[in-house]
Amino acid sequence: MKTHKLAILFSAVLACGLAQAAPSSNVAWTVETHSLVKKGDAAIGQEIEGVETEDVNACTDCHGEGGAEPDRDKHPVLAGQVAAYTFKQLKDYKDDKRDNRRMNEAVERLSDEQLAALAVWYAQQPPAAVEVDEEDKVSEETLRLVFRGDKKRLLQPCASCHGARGQGAIIDVPAIAGQNVKYFVETMKDYAGEKRTNDIYSRMRIIAKALTRDEINELAVYYARLGNEQAGGGTKKASAN
Ligand code: HEC
Ligand code: HEC
Missing domain, CATH: 1.10.760.10 (Cytochrome c-like domain)
Incomplete structure (x- = not known):
């Protein structure tokens, strides 16, 4: 009986340990x-x-x-x-x-x-223009998050990883300029709520958790507009050909 209990305890500890040790991605x-x-x-x-x-x-x-x-x-x-x-x-x-x-x-x-x-x-495909509501405002405070971060919340500027134009960087830092606003907001909520956990070292989960909903919405709008400016003024390109 005693050994049985111990075995259960042991396997529970082991399972816990394994869950914690599971890498966020298998890609090396x-x-x-x-x-x-x-x-x-x-x-x-x-x-x-x-x-x-x-x-x-x-x-x-x-x-x-x-x-x-x-x-x-x-x-x-x-x-x-x-x-x-x-x-x-x-x-x-x-x-x-x-x-x-x-x-x-x-x-x-x-x-x-x-x-x-x-x-x-x-x-290799040219980036598309995305829909952004013209009414949506991006505050000075949010712009500061992009280029300067926020020391109080230990937030690094987005641009330090994603690039000054939101174009992404080596090795696997994504371009976020020109991203669909709804998807951007959704995936940031998923990082914050631990629904998306494939970011190595929790880099984005930590950041998303520190942001408010309003900041996330404004960041999505800022980056969508930035992409549209780079794609040539908001004309829709449905496909590469
Ligand atoms: C320390 C570097 C770093 C900083 C700082 C950073 N990011 Fe990221 N970001 C990443 C990496 C790496 C990924 C991809 C993670 C993965 O594999 O899921 C990512 C992913 C994302 C995604 C998901 C993109 C997609 O196509 O699904 C969004 C949106 C995003 N970041 C927005 C931001 C915003 C907004 C900020 C600033 C508030 C920021 N990031 C700051 C490194 C960073
Ligand atoms: C039924 C609709 C559907 C189909 C079919 C589909 N996708 Fe997706 N795809 C999605 C949705 C929704 C997401 C966002 C899911 C999430 O939040 O994880 C996504 C996410 C992605 C992402 C992640 C993008 C990013 O910025 O992180 C890639 C890459 C992708 N899809 C490529 C593909 C490829 C390649 C195929 C075909 C082999 C495909 N998709 C088929 C709906 C679809």
Whole structure:
């Protein structure tokens, strides 16, 4: 009896330890991973995005051609995204490290080479313009978060990682300029609520938790507008061709 109880206790401790030790992502930026992404074949990526099976929609059904039709619900813009970032997200969905049923199903059958091909294809597409409400204001305080951060809350400026133009950076820091406003807000809420936990070292979870809802909304608007300015004044480009 006693040993039985001990065994239960032991396995509970072990399970706890394992849960804590589980990495937020299986992607490690080894030479092999870098070269896998670098060798991604955009033409193959373009082919795969249109493939539909009996139970899974084509990528284009939700993300548009070239990942450039973002004004659909909470779907992210993929066009012009940093390839290593997109590859990491697709791999995280495949490994169930990032949780979204539709996305987990969409990548289930794809090989790592195919994920790399998709990542390179999207990276090469011109960014799309996104919808932003003209009335939405961005305060001076929020702008300060972008370029100076907030020492009181130990917040690093967004620009220090995501770049001065929100264009992303090596290795897997995403471009956030030009992101769909609704998706931006949703994913920040997911980080804050521990629903999205695939960010290595909790980098974004810590930041998202320190921000208010209003700040998140304004940051989404700021970055969407920044992307539109860079994409050429807000004209809609539905696809790459
Ligand atoms: C049924 C609709 C649907 C289909 C089909 C779909 N996606 Fe998605 N995709 C989404 C949604 C919704 C999200 C955001 C989910 C989340 O919050 O994790 C997403 C997220 C993503 C992301 C993460 C983007 C980011 O900025 O982090 C990538 C990359 C992506 N999809 C690529 C693809 C590819 C490639 C395919 C086809 C193999 C595909 N998607 C098929 C709806 C879809
Ligand atoms: C320490 C570096 C760092 C700082 C500072 C930082 N980020 Fe991030 N951010 C990242 C990384 C790395 C990721 C990707 C994490 C992952 O793999 O999920 C990310 C992801 C994101 C995403 C999700 C993008 C997508 O397509 O799903 C958003 C939105 C975002 N950051 C916004 C911000 C904002 C707004 C700020 C400033 C308040 C900020 N970040 C500050 C490193 C940073």
